[in-house]
Amino acid sequence: xxxxxxxxxxxxxxxxxxxxxxxxxxxxxxxxxxxxxxxxxxxxxxxxxxxxxxxxxxxxxxxxxxxxxxxxxxxxxxxxxxxxxxxxxxxxxxxxxxxxxxxxxxxxxxxxxxxxxxxxxxxxxxxxxxxxxxxxxxxxxxxxxxxxxxxxxxxxxxxxxxxxxxxxxxxxxxxxxxxxxxxxxxxxxxxxxxxxx
Numbered sequence: 352x353x354x355x356x357x358x359x360x361x362x363x364x365x366x367x368x369x370x371x372x373x374x375x376x377x378x379x380x381x382x383x384x385x386x387x388x389x390x391x392x393x394x395x396x397x398x399x400x401x402x403x404x405x406x407x408x409x410x411x412x413x414x415x416x417x418x419x420x421x422x423x424x425x426x427x428x429x430x431x432x433x434x435x436x437x438x439x440x441x442x443x444x445x446x447x448x449x450x451x452x453x454x455x456x457x458x459x460x461x462x463x464x465x466x467x468x469x470x471x472x473x474x475x476x477x478x479x480x481x482x483x484x485x486x487x488x489x490x491x492x493x494x495x496x497x498x499x500x501x502x503x504x505x506x507x508x509x510x511x512x513x514x515x516x517x518x519x520x521x522x523x524x525x526x527x528x529x530x531x532x533x534x535x536x537x538x539x540x541x542x543x544x545x546x547x548x
Contacts (some may be wrong), residue, residue: 392438396430398528401440417453417516420536427529440470441531443521446504449539457514457542464504465497467523480524481505487515489536514542 392399402424425440444466447455455461465483467476478499484492496508509517516537524530 392429394431397428399427399429401425401427417537417539418535422534424532425530428527438470439529441476441523441525441529442468442470443523443531443533444468444475444504447539452540454540454542455517456511458511460511461509461517461539461541463507463509464500465507465521465523466504467525475503477503477526478505478523479526480522482522483507483509484520485509485512486518486520487512487541489518492518492520512541515540517541 402422404422405420407419427439427441429438445463446466447461447463449455465478465481467478468474469476481497481499483495483497485495486492493510495510498506500506509519517539518534518536519538520532520534522530522532
């Protein structure tokens with residue numbers, strides 16, 4: 352999910368995904384926004400933190416059985432600029448080898464890779480550190496293995512989760528000190544790929 356950020360006379364970007372409802376958005380130092388993006392930022396050059404909690408909306412509850420909620424927490428640098436430009440928010444590039452039903456083999460660990468870009472750009476960014484946790488109930492988080500790959504992407508291994516919907520939480524920091532913690536609830540199916548399971 353890519354929310355819009357609009358520092359005064361500086362930056363903004365329209366959200367990339369439709370069918371999302373932003374239930375709460377907060378940035379520090381500043382205020383709390385209950386409506387959706389874009390959000391204003393002060394002109395002062397400073398480190399800021401933005402937290403967005405978004406839920407997919409659909410009249411059919413079966414439509415979004417997976418990936419129905421995402422919470423993103425950014426730490427980023429911002430300040431006044433003469434012309435408008437997108438705020439530099441980090442964006443994770445997940446590549447999971449799932450079936451067409453977004454399912455993994457319940458009896459095997461899931462290996463996937465994670466890359467990093469910034470909002471408004473497809474250019475890969477270097478990752479200083481990356482940690483991943485997984486859960487099947489949104490509360491009992493366990494750390495997954497994560498290691499730097501030769502191509503700059505990181506390889507993550509999530510142990511076999513049996514038959515369940517798996518949640519993922521990833522914290523990444525780039526070489527400038529900017530960071531993103533992203534939590535995906537019901538990120539993928541482990542085992543049963545049938546939406547009625």
